[in-house]
Amino acid sequence: MRIRATVAAVSGALALSALAVPAAQADVHASGGDSTYRAAVAKFLGNGGKSAFVTSPVDGDLPYELNVSFSNFKVAKSINVGAGGHVVVPVTYTLTHGTEVNIKASDFMSGPILYTGADDEDLESLNALQGEKPATCTAASTTVANCKANIDIYPAEGDLTNANAGAVWTAGAFAIALNGQDLSGDTIDPSKIGIKSQRDLGTTTVRRLSKLTVNATPEPVRKNATITVTGKLTRANWDGPNYTGYATQPVQLQFRKNGASAYTVVKTIKTTASGDLKTTVKATVDGFFRYVFAGTATTVGSSAAADFIDVK
Template identity: 60%
Template sequence: MRIRATVAAVSGALALSALAVPTAQADGSAASTYRADVAKVKEAARSAASGRSAFSTAADEEPMPYKLNASFSNFKIAKTVKLGTTGQVSVPLSFTLTHGAEVDITADDFLIDAYIYRGSFNTATTASENELYGEDFATCTATSATAATCKGDIDIYLGEDAEILNSQAGTWRAAANAVALNGQAAPGGDLDITKVGFAEKGGLATTLLQRASKLTVNATPEPVKKGKTITVTGKLTRANWDAVNYGGYATQPVKLQFRKNGTSTYTTIKTIKTTTRGDLKTTVKATADGFFRYVFAGTTTTSPVNAAADFIDVK
């Protein structure tokens, strides 16, 4: 789920357990119990990272959480994610949590966030429109007294209430944090942030969020006499997350390929560019029965795609 403000940045909090998931952590509603308090801890730690000494509790500075003995590694997430214009896409992720023996990861108020972000880590922009979280808790399994393997999702919503903009297509980086509230978030109590442990790390992995593309092809006339001219048209479009539709992808190189009937290999005949509206049009000579297709290699922001082949009957 996309969170657009620092104070709400934990709505996708991922909970951790040891050998089993405690009831409070297994229920997604448990996240709401701690979100506001975790957001305060996270904001305080990020504020420190942006200028003050992190985890300081000096009298002349704002209260800071103490540095939690926890670290993150082996973060795995899809290298590319293709996003259309509607629905929800859940992107699985996993990582290893290593922690000190004194850290009780089975506590109901020990929470883990895993998320992806754009731009620099621990900045004001990172904490606003440039973070994507999971909707539910992760499930984690202890592999030793000081390590656990965690799994979760990044949930991305598209459509009229899209949580991602066209301008945000491209490279995103992965991060994770752990918060030990240590009972400080008890109902009706004041949060003593100095008694809360916090650990966070960015740059754990990268993923490409790409605008999904579509490609068509049509070879005419059909049938055609050998040696005559064939006109091959098509169109390259891509998801417009802002307008919730597909629009033409302008001035992109696209390969025209041909596969002779009875064979399995396509050969590139030529490369042409789309028009300002994404249209494609070129001509070739008819040589034999076979299949034409257009092939787009993709870009950082847009997924690759092959058009469904169109058969041409040569007499």
């Protein structure tokens, strides 16, 4: 589902304005992931990080700022997503923490976030992607850990919309130390819980996958006769979800002589309003025709599986 997050509203020196992880995605895929992690994300970083504490025995109590920071965030420069399925995006980052922070505790959790749709002057809402499970953090020293995690994307369940394609997605990370507080209990003491989030750790783009088809007819064909090469260019429609025609896009028709190793460009044509392709060429020798789409800022390029023409 498409998810939104509000900026954390907290008092005093604790300013979790860096990120507020949406509660929505934490609850979507209940069949997988880590239930404690999902609950923690939903309870503490969703709803602005404040309304989660309505059952607190002390009115107005808020978590303290956890002594951690994040660096060396690494994610693919471009994430290519189709119309369905489950896309897993590996992420690594470094977590630096105070000696008082026990990252080996069973209720310590950290995770990455990708977000878009907001800037420093408009943080009322974010579109965000996160993982189903917390990161695995391995201690490199007493104060530094190397973390590995995944961002999980389900395009058919509304995690993305077409408006998100090609946008700059910014990386962030967060950590939660529950310090023994039971999220399933009727009351919790938020003041004993540590939270820290950090934004602007890197950037990536998320693009729509495309598909191309080709069909050269008739076959077999007489030498120097005219053949018609049809095809269709479609791309993932995250608002569907399905694949729909990509209109008015330049596509190359390429040919490879039978026995040769390289293709040559025959001509470039544009798709129709429905993504269809159609052109004619002369058949001179046996070989393979294919259509090739270079891609755009929002959509990944693709090549059609080659179609063989037998020239008699």
